[in-house]
Amino acid sequence: MNVYAFLAITLSCLLTACGDRRSSSERFAQDGILIIGNNSEPQSQDPHKATAVADGKIISTLLEGLVRPAPTQDGEVLPGTAERWEHNDRADVWTFYLNPSAQWSDGTPLTAHDFEYAYKRLLHPQFAGKYAEMLYPLLRAEDFNKGRCDWEQVGVKALDKHTLQLTLSGPTPHLPRLMLHFTWFPIPKHKVEVLGGMLDRRSLWTRPENWVGNGAYVIAEHRFNDYLSVKPNPRYLRAAEVKNRGVRFLPIVNGYTETRMYMGGKLHITNNVPPEMLAYAAAECKQDFCRDPYYCTIFYRLNTSRPPLHDSRVRRALHLAINRSALVDKVVRGAGTPTVTFTPPGAGYSVSAATEPNTQAEREALARQLLAEAGFDGGKGFPVLELMTTSRDVQRVMAETIQAMWEQVLGIHVDIRSCEWTAYKSAQQNMEYDISSSSWSGDYLDPATFVELWRSGGGNNCTGWGSAACDAALESARATGDADERRAHLQRAEELMLRDLPILPLYHSERTYLRSRQHVNNWQPRLLDNFPLDAVEVKP
Numbered sequence: 001m002n003v004y005a006f007l008a009i010t011l012s013c014l015l016t017a018c019g020d021r022r023s024s025s026e027r028f029a030q031d032g033i034l035i036i037g038n039n040s041e042p043q044s045q046d047p048h049k050a051t052a053v054a055d056g057k058i059i060s061t062l063l064e065g066l067v068r069p070a071p072t073q074d075g076e077v078l079p080g081t082a083e084r085w086e087h088n089d090r091a092d093v094w095t096f097y098l099n100p101s102a103q104w105s106d107g108t109p110l111t112a113h114d115f116e117y118a119y120k121r122l123l124h125p126q127f128a129g130k131y132a133e134m135l136y137p138l139l140r141a142e143d144f145n146k147g148r149c150d151w152e153q154v155g156v157k158a159l160d161k162h163t164l165q166l167t168l169s170g171p172t173p174h175l176p177r178l179m180l181h182f183t184w185f186p187i188p189k190h191k192v193e194v195l196g197g198m199l200d201r202r203s204l205w206t207r208p209e210n211w212v213g214n215g216a217y218v219i220a221e222h223r224f225n226d227y228l229s230v231k232p233n234p235r236y237l238r239a240a241e242v243k244n245r246g247v248r249f250l251p252i253v254n255g256y257t258e259t260r261m262y263m264g265g266k267l268h269i270t271n272n273v274p275p276e277m278l279a280y281a282a283a284e285c286k287q288d289f290c291r292d293p294y295y296c297t298i299f300y301r302l303n304t305s306r307p308p309l310h311d312s313r314v315r316r317a318l319h320l321a322i323n324r325s326a327l328v329d330k331v332v333r334g335a336g337t338p339t340v341t342f343t344p345p346g347a348g349y350s351v352s353a354a355t356e357p358n359t360q361a362e363r364e365a366l367a368r369q370l371l372a373e374a375g376f377d378g379g380k381g382f383p384v385l386e387l388m389t390t391s392r393d394v395q396r397v398m399a400e401t402i403q404a405m406w407e408q409v410l411g412i413h414v415d416i417r418s419c420e421w422t423a424y425k426s427a428q429q430n431m432e433y434d435i436s437s438s439s440w441s442g443d444y445l446d447p448a449t450f451v452e453l454w455r456s457g458g459g460n461n462c463t464g465w466g467s468a469a470c471d472a473a474l475e476s477a478r479a480t481g482d483a484d485e486r487r488a489h490l491q492r493a494e495e496l497m498l499r500d501l502p503i504l505p506l507y508h509s510e511r512t513y514l515r516s517r518q519h520v521n522n523w524q525p526r527l528l529d530n531f532p533l534d535a536v537e538v539k540p
Contacts, residue, residue, distance in 0.1 A: 025266060029539060029540050034520070037251070037513075040421040045062060046206050048131070051429075052425065061213070061217045064215045066080050078181065081214065082164075098162040106188075115164050122135060126238070137175070181443045191212045192205050217246065232245060238534075243535055244536055253391055263285070291511070292526075293529040295442035295528050296442070297339065299439070301502070314371065314376075320367035321363075321364055324339070336510055339507055342498065367409055368410060386417050386433065388437065389416065391393075431463075454502070470493045495514060523536055
C-alpha cells in the first residue's frame with residue numbers, strides 16, 4: 001500500500017466530518033476570535049529581523065505602514081498611517097502626509113520621525129537586516145547599507161511631525177504597492193530606544209509585555225510552539241472598523257496535523273492542505289475546500305560556492321534530470337504548474353528560459369552529457385551531496401522523488417536532511433547546505449519581488465551566486481519609469497540567472513486550504529495571501 005492510500009485510510013478513521021465539528025472553533029467563533037494556521041513558530045515580530053511569510057502575517061496585524069491593502073482586490077492600496085500622498089512628474093519624489101490622529105498603542109503620538117528611524121535602522125550596516133534591500137529603491141539606500149555614505153545622503157526626510165518625504169533612485173510609480181510589505185512599516189522609536197537602542201538585535205521591545213504598535217491589534221499572549229494571539233488595539237486609527245475581536249495564530253508545520261485539527265473543529269482557516277490529502281479534503285469538505293492562485297514558486301537553491309555545484313554544467317545537469325510533470329502529478333497532486341522559470345505568471349510579466357530539449361528523454365540525455373563533460377561520466381567520482389528540507393511531509397516526499405530521479409538519470413546519490421524550521425532557516429541564511437528545498441512568495445504584486453532576489457549579495461539570495469550583468473539589468477529596471485522598458489530589463493535579469501542556474505525551479509504553487517464558511521465571512525482570496533485579517537468577520 002502506498003503512503004497516500006495509507007494516509008487516506010488513517011484519516012477516515014481519525015477525523016470527523018467537516019460538518020460535525022467539536023466545540024473549540026464554535027467557542028472561539030462565539031467570542032468573535034479567528035483561529036488560523038500559520039505554518040511555523042514565528043521567528044520575530046520585529047519587522048527588521050523577520051523574513052518568513054508566517055512572521056509577515058502576524059506583523060501585518062500589529063503594525064501598519066503609510067498605506068494598507070484594500071480588502072476588495074489584489075493590488076489596490078488604501079491610506080494607512082498616511083491620509084494622503086503625492087509625487088512629482090517623474091515619480092521619484094514622494095510626499096506622505098500622516099494622519100495627525102495616528103498614535104502608538106501606548107498613546108504616544110506617531111510621527112514621521114518614527115518612519116525615518118525605522119528605515120535608518122533596517123538599512124544601518126551594523127544592524128545587518130536581511131530584508132534591507134526592500135528599501136533599496138530609496139536614493140542611496142544601498143550605499144548607506146554597505147557603508148559607502150552617511151545617512152543624511154539617503155532619500156528619507158521627516159519634513160515635520162506629519163510629513164515624510166521619500167526620494168527614490170529612479171522613477172517608482174509602483175511605490176505604494178512596495179510599501180504594503182512589512183519592511184516599510186514604522187517602529188516605536190521611543191520604545192526601542194529605552195529597550196536597547198536602534199542597533200540592538202536582542203532588544204526585547206517585541207515581547208508581549210513590552211509591545212507597542214500602531215496596527216489593528218496588539219499582542220495578547222505568546223506561548224512558544226502553541227499559539228500567538230492578538231487582540232484589538234483601541235488606539236488604532238480605524239478601530240471601529242475592525243470586524244473581529246482577535247486572531248489566534250497556530251504554528252502547525254505538519255499539514256496532515258493541521259488538516260486533522262481543522263476537521264476536529266480546532267481551526268477556522270488552515271495554512272494549507274498537503275498534496276496527499278487534497279482529494280480527501282475536497283471530497284469531505286466540499287464547501288470549505290479552497291484552491292486559489294498564488295504568487296509563489298517552489299524551487300531548490302544550490303550553494304554555488306561548494307564544488308561541484310560551482311560548475312554550471314553540474315547545475316544544469318541536475319536541472320535537466322528532474323521530470324517536473326511527474327513531480328507535480330504524483331507528489332504535488334496537481335496543486336501547481338511545472339516550470340523551468342522562476343517568476344510566476346501575473347502582473348503582466350512572463351520570461352523565457354534558456355533553450356532546452358523538448359522531450360524528457362532528450363533532457364535526460366543532455367543532462368548525462370553535461371555531467372560527463374564536468375568530469376563525472378555516469379556519476380563516477382561525484383561526491384555525495386546533501387539535500388536539506390524542512391520537516392513537512394510534502395518536502396520529504398518531493399526530496400525523495402527527486403533523489404530517485406537523479407540516481408536513475410545521472411547515477412549520483414544525494415542524502416536528505418530534514419530540519420525543523422528554525423535550524424533550516426539558519427542553515428540556509430548562513431549557506432550551511434549543498435542543496436536547499438525552498439519557496440518564495442511575492443512580497444508585493446510585481447515581478448521585481450522575484451527577480452531582485454538574485455542581486456549579488458542580496459540578503460535572501462543565499463546561493464553565493466552573483467552576476468554583474470544581472471545586477472546591471474536590475475539597476476536599469478530601477479532607473480526607468482517606462483513600464484515596458486522596466487519589464488524588459490527585469491526579463492533580461494531573470495534570463496541571465498536562468499542561464500547560470502543557481503537554483504532549480506520546480507513549479508508555481510497554488511494555495512490549497514480549508515476555510516469555515518460557517519464561521520468566516522468577508523474573506524477574499526489573494527495572489528499574495530495578504531488579505532487584511534481585521535476585515536474578516538467571525539460569526540457563531
